[in-house]
Amino acid sequence: MHAAADTPARPYVGRYAPSPTGHLHLGNLRTAVIAWARARAAGGRFLVRIEDIDRQRSRPEYEARQLADLAAIGLDWDDEPVRQSDRHPLYDDAIRRLPTYPCYCSRKDIQRELAEIGGAPHGAPGAYPGTCRDLTDDQRADKAAALAADGRGPSLRLRSDVREWTARDALHGTIAGDVDDMVLRRADGMWAYNLAVVVDDADQGVTEIVRGDDLLSSAPRQAHLAHLLGVPEPMYAHVPLVVSAEGRRLAKRDGDVTLRDITAEQAKRWIIESLRAGAGVAGAGGAEALREDAAGVGADAAGAGAGGAGADVFAEVDDIADLPEVFDLMAIPRERVVFR
Numbered sequence: 466m467h468a469a470a471d472t473p474a475r476p477y478v479g480r481y482a483p484s485p486t487g488h489l490h491l492g493n494l495r496t497a498v499i500a501w502a503r504a505r506a507a508g509g510r511f512l513v514r515i516e517d518i519d520r521q522r523s524r525p526e527y528e529a530r531q532l533a534d535l536a537a538i539g540l541d542w543d544d545e546p547v548r549q550s551d552r553h554p555l556y557d558d559a560i561r562r563l564p565t566y567p568c569y570c571s572r573k574d575i576q577r578e579l580a581e582i583g584g585a586p587h588g589a590p591g592a593y594p595g596t597c598r599d600l601t602d603d604q605r606a607d608k609a610a611a612l613a614a615d616g617r618g619p620s621l622r623l624r625s626d627v628r629e630w631t632a633r634d635a636l637h638g639t640i641a642g643d644v645d646d647m648v649l650r651r652a653d654g655m656w657a658y659n660l661a662v663v664v665d666d667a668d669q670g671v672t673e674i675v676r677g678d679d680l681l682s683s684a685p686r687q688a689h690l691a692h693l694l695g696v697p698e699p700m701y702a703h704v705p706l707v708v709s710a711e712g713r714r715l716a717k718r719d720g721d722v723t724l725r726d727i728t729a730e731q732a733k734r735w736i737i738e739s740l741r742a743g744a745g746v747a748g749a750g751g752a753e754a755l756r757e758d759a760a761g762v763g764a765d766a767a768g769a770g771a772g773g774a775g776a777d778v779f780a781e782v783d784d785i786a787d788l789p790e791v792f793d794l795m796a797i798p799r800e801r802v803v804f805r
């Protein structure tokens with residue numbers, strides 16, 4: 466099983482990696498601010514990477530707008546942003562270093578097989594049942610020919626020898642999760658996100674991945690791929706998503722609030738208040754009420770280390786630029802944050 470051996474300390478490198486498939490909403494911007502503040506508070510580097518492997522949905526105009534929005538709320542980054550679409554040779558090289566096999570199954574084939582056997586024989590519900598794992602050469606040739614006749618090709622799956630892996634998370638402790646024979650390259654030739662993200666973070670020397678907790682369940686798979694590739698398994702910090710007043714998570718596609726709807730100043734104000742609320746200020750009132758609360762606590766208890774101490778230091782924070790000085794990842798709220 467996996468032993469989370471302590472690797473020698475590497476200089477902190479953080480990142481924010483948006484997909485240019487829409488405008489960044491307030492939840493995306495908040496996650497970016499946390500990732501940036503964490504890196505800067507650690508005296509580390511902060512990178513921005515454009516995750517545009519999905520060529521169908523990615524648009525250059527969104528990329529430009531996203532970078533402009535990140536700058537507008539006061540973030541800066543080291544190096545020019547890299548694009549996944551420029552990095553195919555890296556993914557190609559990685560896939561050759563991993564144990565893989567071609568899979569000829571359609572989604573429907575997999576569903577049918579899972580229904581027949583009542584779930585994967587080993588592993589989580591919905592895990593790939595291993596249909597193509599042990600085919601003979603003749604069987605592979607037949608299936609490849611049948612797909613080719615349809616103008617299609619196989620996907621490439623990981624030949625996994627574990628069923629579970631554990632990732633380390635600064636906020637959640639350890640995250641144990643299932644590992645199955647995941648797709649690494651899709652039938653249409655597109656790299657799987659799990660592969661690309663692991664290869665990129667390793668290549669860029671990212672030591673900690675701060676991102677939304679919608680990706681929490683992917684972390685064990687990704688940590689396992691890092692292990693198989695012989696690169697350091699990164700630390701993760703999955704931060705709570707921002708949800709609408711109705712409890713729905715904000716989405717790029719659904720017209721959720723972006724810098725098209727509010728000013729960068731308003732966005733910054735809201736993000737700071739949302740972090741301040743987590744730092745121990747009671748009440749969920751408006752921005753003004755929160756600011757009064759924070760000021761009312763007084764500055765003399767700053768650094769006390771527990772309870773409302775975070776609120777005290779936050780009283781000094783007027784701008785995103787002030788955040789790294791007081792930033793404490795452990796003080797950010799663990800619950801989903803509601804945008805009203």
Ligand SMILES: [Zn+2]
Binds near residue numbers: 567570598
């Ligand atoms: Zn298959």
